[in-house]
Amino acid sequence: MTASPPGPRKRQPRSVHIASGVRRLTLALPYLPGHVHCYLLADSDGWIAVDTGCGNASGRTAWTDELTERGPLRTVFLTHFHHDHAGGARYLSELTAAPVTRSAIDFREAHNQWLKFAPANEVRRWLGRHGVPKETSDCARQFMRRHIVSEPPGNPVHVGADDHIGDWEALPAPGHTDGQLLLLRDGMLLSADHLLNRPDIPMWPNRNGDPVGAWLASLREISRRDIQIALPSHGAPVARPAAFARQLADEEEARLRMLADRLRPQPQTAYDLIEAGRRSDAGLPCETNHVKRVLALAHALARLERLVMLGVAVRYDDEELVMYGRAWAHRLSNMSETRRRKSRPSSNRRAERPC
């Protein structure tokens, strides 16, 4: 029996109509949450792509098929630099000759976080100062290095507040990253990673010192706007964004109170804090386990820094370790009231692990 040779591959545009001039292209991701929504916005003489996916083979095929059907792409707009949003920017820009547009803060942040931080072996040092064991930081570093976004070609056009992308208003929304930009038009918000059911507000090196505070402030801004629907980069559309933003802010305040309650008079590292409250990860693949721990650390650090800003927690840092303690204990022990302290506390941090 002879097999007939395969015919030419059938192109399969996959975007769905969302509203007049707005289409959504959902691409698979090889890591959680398993998908990312990109958007196509009709412009006067072509389309604006909002985010690109991670740039893997299936995503590149999807974009090629989509644009063959849809017509010319004029702009590649990036809400922020994370791999699942910006990893395909180089491919898409080279495929279409469309310029890459993003916020200037995002451009700097990408350089500071990825290009300076990861190759210089700083990840292990930074994680180690927060109490993360070497095995976990090595494993997480490998994962992170695979997800660094190389800079798209050409000169990205930078945009900021009060700028427009086509007829969409660019809306700064710091929190998930410092330079995240959303797009707003006629009550419809492309909300990127700002309004997610499971908020992702991490602290990484070289970023704004209070990302949770920045996120809460921009949630308040969203709740004041007349927005009827938000289209996120992951998950389902949000029908009443103002109410959802208020709900997210309330839930975050509750998480901050819970974390404040867990702070001890004796300082401990953020890693010790999260390990004390962690469920067993038995059965998880090794890398997933370690990456989950590091992400939990980044979220805990963002909240701890918020508590430091509020005067509830005190950060002790020196060359070796960064630790956090309850502020009132700091006062009781007659130490300085300043939020930073250069010398390391004399207590034994391992002996302080809660039961």
Ligand SMILES: [Zn+2]
């Ligand atoms: Zn992101």
